[in-house]
Amino acid sequence: MKKNVVLKGILDAGVIAVIRGDSRDQAIKIVDAAVKGGIKIMELTMTVPNPLEMIKEAADKYKGTDVIIGAGTVLDTETARACILAGAQFIVSPSLDVDTLKLCNKYKVLVTPGVMTIKDAITALEYGVDIIKIFPANLYGPSVIKSFRGPLPQGEFMPTGGVAVENIHEWVNVGAVAVGTGSNLTKGAATGDYAAVENEARRFVEAYRKAKESK
Template sequence: MKRLETIKKIVDSGVVAVIRAESKEQGLKITEAVKNGGIKALEVTMTVPGAIDIIKELAETYKDEDVIIGAGTVLDPETARLCILAGAEYIVSPSLNPETVKLCNRYRIPVMPGIMTVKEAVEALELGVEVCKVFPGNAFGPSIIGAFKGPIPQGNFMPTGGVNLENVKDWIKSGAVAVGTGSDLTKGAKTGDYALVTETAKKFVEAVKAAR
């Protein structure tokens, strides 16, 4: 049941914060700022130095809070297993790797693999994927969700890449169950302005609610 509960939390939240950072310290600061802005689904990417350690620390820190910690940019099952052991509650990948999906299914952990075509979307559904990550979203635009929904109305899609405050409502209204956003959300961190990250997070949450 926990797997379904996690998926429900991600969909209810509507926004997955994609956290990329240049150091563990910065990653932790960004995570706290995003959480303070009301985003409950936090995705720590494997491109962050010490990402596994960050996931482990966050999983422990927020174990009693209504926050879900996930791992992103997971390319293979070996990395997925490390993330799960560290406490990741969901796995996100930029591509569809069947072995990674199978491993996540084995441990009842939600996995959102990246897809770009109807063929990949159908393959993901056949593997038991509940939410497909449309990536990179900016290569298509919001209309791609409707295009996918035509032949695959049963599919759930979450765009990542190019999702910003200007177009987030279009993505939701096109049928996306949630959105993933990174650089547009966390750009304040580049100058140490974590208050801006928190404020931007609040705006994303409000925009998704308004669009729904």
């Protein structure tokens, strides 16, 4: 899938499921439940056992659909390249690593680094980053996007960390182009309640839709 198609998919969908789990099997079940609930963008993190196998399995399973599989918690170029070869269609990092940005640009793969400062955000823009991840967003609150967009109105920002159904409208209202959600979405999986994950995914999609419509 081409980079521009992935970017459009993320911007259209708006909600990215950040998938962690105690096992590959649990992570895949979370992915399936989130997809059933209507979320189309999956960030499979490198903190899961056998993460590359998980990415390949998910990428193969949803090949030819509108579900987009990416890799998260990518810390370096070696991991980024391995994820891309396993089938990841976008790369997400918790911080900004210039070498990882260069590698993803080389392969024309969308990359979203996490930033906490204006300096990092400017560096991200200099390396052609399309969506800048604000992480951990719960340390700031929605007003941080207005602060970032003051000197950087050309930036597109995505908060991850602390985003919930109850506050998603606050992030959208200040200009977030997408949101990432992890534990608030997937907490049901801890007890094997994947129906709860599916239901929460449905609530996230609906809350995002309403927030965009009312903006």
